Amino acid sequence: MRQYGLAVWIIIVWVTISILGPFLATESHTIQLQVILNGPDMHNWFGYDDLGRSVFHRLLAGSLTSCIVAFTVIAISVTFGTILGTISAYLGGVVDLIVVRLIDIFLAFPGILLAIALAGILGPGIDNVVIALSVVGWVGFARLARAQTLSLKHREHVVAARALGTRKRIIILRHLIPLISAPLLIEATFGIAAVIIAEAGLSFLGLGVQAPDASWGSMIRDGARYMLVAPHLVIIPGAALMIVVLSVNLLGDRLRDRLDVKTDNMEQD
Amino acid sequence: MGRLYYLFLIFIFLLLSGCSDPGSQSIRFALASTPISLDPRYATDATSSRINRLLYQRLVDFDGQFKMQPAVANWHKISEKHYRFKLNASRGYFADGKRLSASDVQATYSYILDPDNASPHRGSIQLIDRIVLIDSLTVDFYLKKPDPLFPGYLVIGIVPQQVAVRKQSLNKKPKGSGGFDFIAWPDASRLVLQRKTDKQQIEFVYVHDATVRALKLMRGEVDLLQNDLPRELVHYLGSKKEISLHHLAGNNFTYIGFNVSDPVLNNPTIRKAVAHAINRPALVKYLLGGKTRLANALLVPEHWAGLKNAKAYDYDPELARSLLQSQGYNRNKPLILEYKTSSDPFRIRIATIIQQQLNEVGIKVRLKSFDWGTFYGDIKNGRFQMYSLSWVGIKNPDIFRYVFHSQSIPPQGANRGRYVNQKVDGLIERAETSADVASRSQYYRDLQKQLLHDLPYIPLWYEEHFVASRNNISGYRLAADGNYDGLFMAVKKYR
């Protein structure tokens, strides 16, 4: 644990306050007109927003949003993507061809463009964000799982299992997936960071959470309107976002170094 | 190496000089929304209408007391259904040199009356039966039924006869006889007009973002901006010494509209409870400009048909709670309402505060914001429980028929709340047919009192107007309905 250092602690704090969030962030919707746009001071370290709501409480509420969305989307993406990728690589043939094309098609949409379009079309709301990001997210895991499985397919223990007549399902579950779990874990970690940013981005565009719920992305967008007079509204949620994402990325980096994953054979992401 | 260095410096200089241009001779007026159409036969949005006032002339206008007055024509009533308009000396010239004449007037209004042309203004003048050209300066209007407010409907900009006859579109290339010539509209962000009297150029610069608009003003990239800034930014601008601020009480009416046909909101007690639950003074104090006034009726009190000394719905959360309880709502069974707004951030801000205020008396409000098209469509089709909007530039009491008469449910009119009250219908009709101003205004006053009692709308406030200008701009006067007529007299001084 020690070698991961600060990054992990930040993530632990983040997850904890997200879980405790609903109990702590009691005032995220409480409007106090007389303190509109008040900056940070001795009593309230984070100040108030354009409706006089406590930035601190909204920050906590937003933390919960990003946490839930991130873990949900990654869970769905990893599950679906891994299963599809492994099966496709193992079975080969037409199935593999179709899946590869499918992956290519989804990968043809750069960045979160498809997620933006989907979220825009499905309508605002956090559930649509989860759907949109999951639809886009499974692809990376499918590709990774497939590539890994392809290289493992001809390993001796797999060949042996097949010779013994083990069912395909058991081979995949028992012999393949555990071996590819390391790179998947790393990809998932970076994936969490990416989803946090994506959710914030969608909320920033107005496609995620709706007023009066809080998300770091929508806080930044609303805050940007008052940058001239209340810069803390952009800086504080921005700093929170950056710190959490940086920590997750650092964790991913360290994991990659530690698990010594060789990705030279695979295409660069 | 030396030459490279100088080149580098020049490059940086060129880069940075792309910024501001304080020496520009034109008066640059920042707009929060871009005009949609410079064709007065089709323009309905506030920005387009205000700019069209500069480009086109109209037959009739309104004075400070909201009474009709001649603009480019004088009229007299030959009979109740027959009016004669004679063009006066203030009629101007179109860009091709021809002077505004009666045939232009007839062509314009005939065009609008023709249902095939789908003009949104047709509804306001459909009581015209026919238009007869008498001579080059005189035109007669025959009405289907008498209406003492009639001349007040003829405020639409007049287009040249050729244009109307040939069915040309003036959306992007206006042709008017007004005090300003159209120079250019190269893209959505820049519209250039030229004042006829002294060739002063006015440039309308579209800047969507409020912060950018304020910054541009501070840096001298624009000279004037009017309204559409959050109060905090207005204060901020006011604190800058190179900028002057002026405020004026306005008559644009902001309200909350109810869908009276909704099973929950059909109950007048519920509507009263909502009215008492809203803390309007706090909203005005913290969110709106200093000259904003609380409203209790659609027309401002100083209007000739305005209601003075109306009994307001005070902020009384206790009363609101007891009213709700009397209707069977309590903590276990709270009232749930859906509040729709457009995506305008200011409206969302107000709505969020109202949501909170209603929450305090036990009403759970679901806030839904939509893009304008969807929002407006929902409102017109009655797919709402409550919403908030403003009526801009209301002069003529014909608005009451348009909004509250039982026959004005969309698409016939703007009775979006589906409000039906025979007493109100009767008052509207009696006002329309009464001969003298005194009884007419009394009917309108009684009408507004009844509306205040029934609450199809909760009147909120009359928004103020403000203009922020650089110190070298003088002579720009605000108008109570927020138009840009001040540009007729604005002057830019140079150092």
Next chain:
Amino acid sequence: MLRLLITRLLSTAVVVLGVVCLVFLLIHLVPGDPVDVMLGENAQMADRQALREALGLNQPIGNQLLTYIGNLFKGDLGQSLHSRTPVSSMLLERIPATVELALVSLLVACLIAFPLGIIAALNRGKAWDKTAMGVSLLGVSVPNFLLGPVLILLFSISLGWLPVSGKDGLASMVLPAITLGTALAAVLSRMVRSTLLEVLHEDYIRTARAKGLSHIRVVIFHALPNAMLPIITLLGLQLGVLLGGAVITETVFSWPGIGKLTIDAIMKRDYPVVQACVLLISITYVVVNVFTDIVYGWIDPRVRLGDRS
């Protein structure tokens, strides 16, 4: 080589077809009746019917798809619901702005990423390497909708050096290009570093070093040119980062390009425009990828001359 070309083109064609189908499907994902949602302001019974027919929504879905594809070949991307202008002309109007921004951002990205990557590769494992890669990690962790406003806060509002937003002369391109460029630079610098490191292990490098050339000369004149090839390929792939990031960056800076058009159209529920924009961006990405692949295949003699491996 020719066989490679043909297979690649064929698979690309399949992908393009898939993209077109997916984009076509978007309009059918609209909850509720898409026509109702789209018409909003001017909806009357007649209009609704007309729009439904115009969009072909009363046809079976197979026919609709074929019509859509047919129209695409004719260059007909439909009409904007909001302004009634042809979508293709709207796109043409906005493309130059995005292209300008993309190119300048690419320049910024290279200016940042190459030095950073080279320094990291030169000082592998040491402090400079960690710093450079730390900076790169920071770049990945700060999204452009955060960096943009912060840059605005600093350079436009506090210092007043640069315009806040809009496209208004050369100076207005600086902040958007930096915002978009740094996102790319973060990823690019890692690639430069890792590609350089790979190349540095090659024999010819050892030879150069053995000849007595200084480390820096070796890196810049011997390693870098050989590393350029994979880097250029990766650049082509990373165009996607630029295109995807442009959507948010253009929104932050009100830059009148395709990205902003997409968002505006989504906000206005102008679905034909949304479809067209998404299609344009994705197809561009696919085409650039294929192009880069082919060019790389052609330039790299190992690929051009022999499939003999």
